[in-house]
Amino acid sequence: MTTLIRTGLAAAIILMSMSSGIAAAHATAKLKEAHIEFKTGARRKRADTRLVIQVYCNDGSVAAKNDPVETYGEFPHYSVNGPIALVVDTSKAKDDIKGGYHMIEIEPVGNETWTFSYVLTLDFDDGTKLVYGRLNRKATQDDTTVRGQNL
Numbered sequence: 180m181t182t183l184i185r186t187g188l189a190a191a192i193i194l195m196s197m198s199s200g201i202a203a204a205h206a207t208a209k210l211k212e213a214h215i216e217f218k219t220g221a222r223r224k225r226a227d228t229r230l231v232i233q234v235y236c237n238d239g240s241v242a243a244k245n246d247p248v249e250t251y252g253e254f255p256h257y258s259v260n261g262p263i264a265l266v267v268d269t270s271k272a273k274d275d276i277k278g279g280y281h282m283i284e285i286e287p288v289g290n291e292t293w294t295f296s297y298v299l300t301l302d303f304d305d306g307t308k309l310v311y312g313r314l315n316r317k318a319t320q321d322d323t324t325v326r327g328q329n330l
Contacts, residue, residue: 205273205303205305205307206272206273206274207272207273207274208272208273208303208304208305208307209269209270209271209272209303209304210242210243210267210268210269210271210272210273210276210301210302210303210304211267211269211302211303211304212264212267212301212302213234213242213243213264213265213267213299213300213301213302214261214262214263214264214265214299214300215232215261215262215263215265215283215297215298215299215300216259216260216261216262216263216297216298216300217254217259217260217261217263217295217296217297218257218258218259218260218295218296218297219254219255219256219257219258219259219260219293219294219295220256220257220294220295220296220315221256221257221294222256222292222293222294222317223253223254223255223256223258223293224253224254224285224291224293224295225253225287225288225291225293226250226252226253227250227287227288228250228285228286228287228288228291228293229248229249229250229285229286230245230248230249230250230251230263230283230284230285230286231244231245231248231282231283231284231285231286232244232245232263232265232281232282232283232284233245233281233282233284234265234276234279234281234299234301234330235279235280235281235282236271236275236276236279237275237276237277237278237279238275240268240271240275241268242267242268242271242275242276242279242301243265243266243267243268243301244265244266245263245265245266246265246266248286251263254293254295262300273303273307273309276301276309276330277309277330278329278330279330280326280327280328280329280330281299281311281326281327281330282324282325282326282327283297283316283318283324283325283327284318284323284324284325285318285323286323287319287320287323289320290320291318291319291320292317292318292319292320293317293318293319294315294316294317295316295317295318296312296313296314296315296316297312297313297316298310298311298312299311299312299327301330309330311327311330313325313327
């Protein structure tokens with residue numbers, strides 16, 4: 180019985196050390212690609228309204244963004260738009276990004292109200308992904324920025 184307990188404890192210690200090594204490897208995985216997809220609701224995005232999309236690390240530096248900033252054309256009522264590829268800083272690790280935030284900002288020409296949901300996907304070089312989604316967001320000419328927290 181004592182041998183069985185010792186063997187079980189040894190196996191548990193080996194598994195814990197292996198899993199902590201795996202977790203550490205995932206934490207240091209580098210950002211490889213990023214994209215965002217929008218589902219427009221009852222209020223469309225006009226064709227001349229530009230979008231600014233940025234993903235920030237926990238230290239405030241930029242991990243990904245759309246560059247150049249573009250309009251991407253009209254996003255009609257109840258349509259799916261994207262995915263829009265983001266330019267990434269491949270030096271950023273998953274651990275740098277966790278605890279950060281992302282922002283979606285419109286630069287409207289005149290009056291604008293855009294209602295949307297979105298999914299932001301960050302791909303890392305170890306094959307893992309971080310996926311963030313938000314439902315029922317609204318950006319207007321008076322309140323242009325939607326901020327997603329707690330990456």
